[in-house]
Structures are given as structure tokens and as C-alpha cells.
Amino acid sequence: AQTVTQSQPEMSVQEAETVTLSCTYDTSESDYYLFWYKQPPSRQMILVIRQEAYKQQNATENRFSVNFQKAAKSFSLKISDSQLGDAAMYFCAYRSGVFNKFYFGSGTKLNVKP
Amino acid sequence: DAGVTQSPTHLIKTRGQQVTLRCSPKSGHDTVSWYQQALGQGPQFIFQYYEEEERQRGNFPDRFSGHQFPNYSSELNVNALLLGDSALYLCASSQNVIVQDATNTEAFFGQGTRLTVV
Numbered sequence: 001a002q003t004v005t006q007s008q009p010e011m012s013v014q015e016a017e018t019v020t021l022s023c024t025y026d027t028s029e030s031d032y033y034l035f036w037y038k039q040p041p042s043r044q045m046i047l048v049i050r051q052e053a054y055k056q057q058n059a060t061e062n063r064f065s066v067n068f069q070k071a072a073k074s075f076s077l078k079i080s081d082s083q084l085g086d087a088a089m090y091f092c093a094y095r096s097g098v099f100n101k102f103y104f105g106s107g108t109k110l111n112v113k114p
Numbered sequence: 115d116a117g118v119t120q121s122p123t124h125l126i127k128t129r130g131q132q133v134t135l136r137c138s139p140k141s142g143h144d145t146v147s148w149y150q151q152a153l154g155q156g157p158q159f160i161f162q163y164y165e166e167e168e169r170q171r172g173n174f175p176d177r178f179s180g181h182q183f184p185n186y187s188s189e190l191n192v193n194a195l196l197l198g199d200s201a202l203y204l205c206a207s208s209q210n211v212i213v214q215d216a217t218n219t220e221a222f223f224g225q226g227t228r229l230t231v232v
Contacts, residue, residue: 044223
């Protein structure tokens with residue numbers, strides 16, 4: 001079974017600085033997708049960034065980028081120029097290439113200090 | 115596009131009662147998945163519906179059941195409620211695609227239904 005582990009329950013960053021959230025996963029599949037979702041107090045899960053396992057190039061979306069290490073099964077999220085609106089719970093998620101269901105980590109609460 | 119909508123937003127039920135939660139998927143989506151998110155934890159997969167049938171199921175007891183209607187909307191039913199069923203229930207919709215296009219791999223989530231069992 002697939003598992004996703006986020007070892008940082010909570011992190012803090014100063015506004016305008018950079019922070020990295022960690023995620024590791026375990027799978028025997030070769031085809032899969034990885035995601036970072038943001039969940040603000042409004043509860044709605046919002047997609048931050050997506051990475052296809054078959055792509056070696058790390059995904060980037062504006063201030064958000066990932067460091068995907070397939071052999072190490074590591075998928076970290078880097079947030080640059082942190083903004084107050086980035087404060088939220090961040091979940092790392094794994095999706096099988098075959099089955100359309102997600103496995104989530106336990107989440108990291110990100111605090112952004114002004 | 116209204117996105118994924120869930121109702122109700124909050125619900126309080128008594129232990130032993132039954133509850134029905136509802137979800138309307140994003141326009142163009144035909145697959146609905148349900149997740150349970152306990153306080154301080156990540157969402158856990160309950161089951162998934164496609165073409166009005168349960169296609170996959172997570173590690174949840176038979177007290178959890180569902181239904182999908184011809185318009186792709188879905189219901190989650192929980193019988194004989196336990197205190198431990200208190201959680202945020204999230205609905206996620208997606209497209210069932212044969213050829214996997216990365217742009218179609220994400221799931222869109224609703225805002226959830228907060229269920230409190232007392």
C-alpha cells in the first residue's frame with residue numbers, strides 16, 4: 001500500500017523569506033503523480049503544484065517549486081517570497097497512475113510571520 | 115463554474131443516528147470520491163463512484179455507503195453513527211480518462227461537511 005509521510009507538523013517563516021516543506025512516500029508503482037494541496041481555514045483543498053513521476057524536471061508554479069527525488073521517494077515543496085496568504089495546512093498527496101484515488105500525508109501547518 | 119459543492123456545511127447528529135451528505139461534482143467531471151478528514155489529520159479515502167457504481171473502497175466499514183446519480187452527483191450515507199465518525203467529509207470530483215493526461219489527474223475538492231456526533 002502507498003503511504004505518504006510529512007514529518008513536520010508545523011513550520012514558521014518570516015514574510016518574504018523561503019521555506020521548504022518535506023514529504024516522503026512509499027510505493028512499488030512506477031507510474032504515479034504527486035501533489036501539494038493547500039487547505040486554508042475555509043477548508044477547501046486547493047491545488048498548489050503537481051509533479052508527474054515520469055518527468056525528471058522539477059515542477060514550478062510561480063513562487064512554488066518542488067524538489068522531486070524519485071529514487072529517494074522524496075517530494076519537497078519550496079515556497080519563495082512567502083506571503084501572509086500562504087499561511088495554511090499543506091498536504092502532500094500521492095495518486096496512482098492507474099487508480100484515481102489520493103493518499104495524503106498528515107499535513108504541515110505553515111505560519112507566516114509579518 | 116460552481117466547482118464542487120457539498121451540503122450541508124455543518125451537521126450535528128446523535129450517536130446511533132444515520133446521516134446523508136451530498137455532493138455535486140465540477141461540471142464535466144464524472145467521478146466522485148469521498149474522504150474523511152479527522153481533526154489534525156490528512157484526508158482518508160472512503161470510496162469512489164463512477165457510472166453509478168462503487169469502483170474502489172478504502173478501509174471503512176459497511177456502515178459507510180454511497181450512491182451516484184445519473185447526473186454524477188453523489189451521496190454518502192453513514193449508519194449507526196459513532197463518536198469517532200466526527201470529522202470533515204470531503205468530496206472530490208475528477209474525470210475518468212483512459213489516456214492519462216497530467217492535466218486531468220488532479221481532483222477538485224469541495225469545502226466539506228463538518229459532521230459532529232454527540
